[in-house]
Amino acid sequence: MTDNFADRLLEAVEAKGSPVCVGLDPRVEHLPEDFQLDCRGQTAQAEAVRLWGRELLEVVAPIVPAVKPQSAYFEKLGAPGVAAYIHLVGYAKKLGLLVLGDVKRNDIGSTAEAYADAHLSGPGGADAVTVNGYLGADGIEPFLKVCRAEGKGVFVLVRTSNPSAPAVQDFADASGKKLYEHVAEMVAALGDGTGLVGSRGYSSVGAVVGATWPDEARKLRRLMPRQIFLVPGYGAQGASASDCAASFQADGAGAIVNASRSVIFAHRDKQYAGMDWKQAVGRAARAFAVDIARAVGKA
Amino acid sequence: MTDNFADRLLEAVEAKGSPVCVGLDPRVEHLPEDFQLDCRGQTAQAEAVRLWGRELLEVVAPIVPAVKPQSAYFEKLGAPGVAAYIHLVGYAKKLGLLVLGDVKRNDIGSTAEAYADAHLSGPGGADAVTVNGYLGADGIEPFLKVCRAEGKGVFVLVRTSNPSAPAVQDFADASGKKLYEHVAEMVAALGDGTGLVGSRGYSSVGAVVGATWPDEARKLRRLMPRQIFLVPGYGAQGASASDCAASFQADGAGAIVNASRSVIFAHRDKQYAGMDWKQAVGRAARAFAVDIARAVGKA
Numbered sequence: 037m038t039d040n041f042a043d044r045l046l047e048a049v050e051a052k053g054s055p056v057c058v059g060l061d062p063r064v065e066h067l068p069e070d071f072q073l074d075c076r077g078q079t080a081q082a083e084a085v086r087l088w089g090r091e092l093l094e095v096v097a098p099i100v101p102a103v104k105p106q107s108a109y110f111e112k113l114g115a116p117g118v119a120a121y122i123h124l125v126g127y128a129k130k131l132g133l134l135v136l137g138d139v140k141r142n143d144i145g146s147t148a149e150a151y152a153d154a155h156l157s158g159p160g161g162a163d164a165v166t167v168n169g170y171l172g173a174d175g176i177e178p179f180l181k182v183c184r185a186e187g188k189g190v191f192v193l194v195r196t197s198n199p200s201a202p203a204v205q206d207f208a209d210a211s212g213k214k215l216y217e218h219v220a221e222m223v224a225a226l227g228d229g230t231g232l233v234g235s236r237g238y239s240s241v242g243a244v245v246g247a248t249w250p251d252e253a254r255k256l257r258r259l260m261p262r263q264i265f266l267v268p269g270y271g272a273q274g275a276s277a278s279d280c281a282a283s284f285q286a287d288g289a290g291a292i293v294n295a296s297r298s299v300i301f302a303h304r305d306k307q308y309a310g311m312d313w314k315q316a317v318g319r320a321a322r323a324f325a326v327d328i329a330r331a332v333g334k335a
Numbered sequence: 336m337t338d339n340f341a342d343r344l345l346e347a348v349e350a351k352g353s354p355v356c357v358g359l360d361p362r363v364e365h366l367p368e369d370f371q372l373d374c375r376g377q378t379a380q381a382e383a384v385r386l387w388g389r390e391l392l393e394v395v396a397p398i399v400p401a402v403k404p405q406s407a408y409f410e411k412l413g414a415p416g417v418a419a420y421i422h423l424v425g426y427a428k429k430l431g432l433l434v435l436g437d438v439k440r441n442d443i444g445s446t447a448e449a450y451a452d453a454h455l456s457g458p459g460g461a462d463a464v465t466v467n468g469y470l471g472a473d474g475i476e477p478f479l480k481v482c483r484a485e486g487k488g489v490f491v492l493v494r495t496s497n498p499s500a501p502a503v504q505d506f507a508d509a510s511g512k513k514l515y516e517h518v519a520e521m522v523a524a525l526g527d528g529t530g531l532v533g534s535r536g537y538s539s540v541g542a543v544v545g546a547t548w549p550d551e552a553r554k555l556r557r558l559m560p561r562q563i564f565l566v567p568g569y570g571a572q573g574a575s576a577s578d579c580a581a582s583f584q585a586d587g588a589g590a591i592v593n594a595s596r597s598v599i600f601a602h603r604d605k606q607y608a609g610m611d612w613k614q615a616v617g618r619a620a621r622a623f624a625v626d627i628a629r630a631v632g633k634a
Binding site: 170199202 | 440445447469473474492498501
């Protein structure tokens, strides 16, 4: 018997007291100095990322319910980087963290099945992954098989946090409905499928909704009542905690906010100057968790 | 001085006499029997894929101008699979093939830069990759930097070949314009950027246009006169050579058609029964190349 992903995530959020997630974006050039020694070539860099990542996960594990490793920075380091990604997914799970793999994969049929196998399935797979819905249900359903069978989840890109998001996602039909709302309806319908909605009423099919668009987030909250929103854009991308709050239900549930750079590279921030890097990360993670918990009435 | 990708691709098509591309989708369970011996575990499977892939590339290199490795099947084999992917990208280039990496990556800002570095840049990078345009220009421009600097290309998903493609891509505005046409206009505009259009008038920013939608392909051909179309859907997915022809200009240029399973796993096809697997692949590749060349008036 496998637990439903949405249930597991919401339970973890309650246990830690804040709906937040730390993004693991290992830009080698931003790692603390110690990890930059002898750090030439992909193998050495991937090893540095692996060691740094383990220590980072140990720091944040008591503070936050989930982490979101960003596959791109690992892939940049070739096969050794991918090995480090897989290692850190496993280590995070061992530390009791939920892992939301930010891979934004998308393809169809058996190719999408291969991606689901690669990134979601089995003991080495993440708890959930991000997927891109441009290909329609064919691109998402193969992932849902694994979600059902193994208690995993997906977050479908609905409204991304970047400045040019409206150029595609605000494309509107004759009634004024925009593409991101149309995609939201598809996500809501897919998420209602058999075996996906947990005991708390949320689906294992979630949505990515950028914090930089609070008005859109409020509309999406109504269109996708059963979706957990994964909310990027806080901190470095300019969104405030109250912008993030727009993605939550009135009871303060239903979303999880991500911060990457502002937490994991806190040692580069003036306000933590002179502090040990792990101390800086811990402080920044706690400040982030409190800021979001307060904004959604949970602290 | 780096040659423009579009020029390189069109030149390679002329040299080989047919605008075709062979897709490398290494489903381990479909490999010829020899490669299935002692093939348990990711490392052994990735090694089988690497050896098979090398021989396959040697068979098709004299026949076709390009190959399209599908990242999903390699990722399914973990870090050893990614190492095999990178190896085969390099080996294909060494054999004089152009490599179109089917990775469908998409992200923004420095994350998209990391993907472009990972998959397109440097001597180990593919000649071009597929990208998903749902995030708007922010998701594509970081790739274009590498295209300009290193003579590489991208193919943006415009109209995919799968049955549920219309559910998202046919979303229409008040004038009847559909999302895929809107994305096509974005792709055409991005592709006209400085340093991207080659001496033959085609851009290094191409488009993925499924062969299964010939009417849409004809419309897209008008909307994107400077784009090279990468055309999936021939063979196993049901499109005929004349369906594919809809993606070409009147002079028979401007597109490249992909076939995967029907060529690389030809040894599983009844019509090649009893034949050595490499002989079967060679025959199927030649038949495919001739079928497409004829349909576009080049043979």
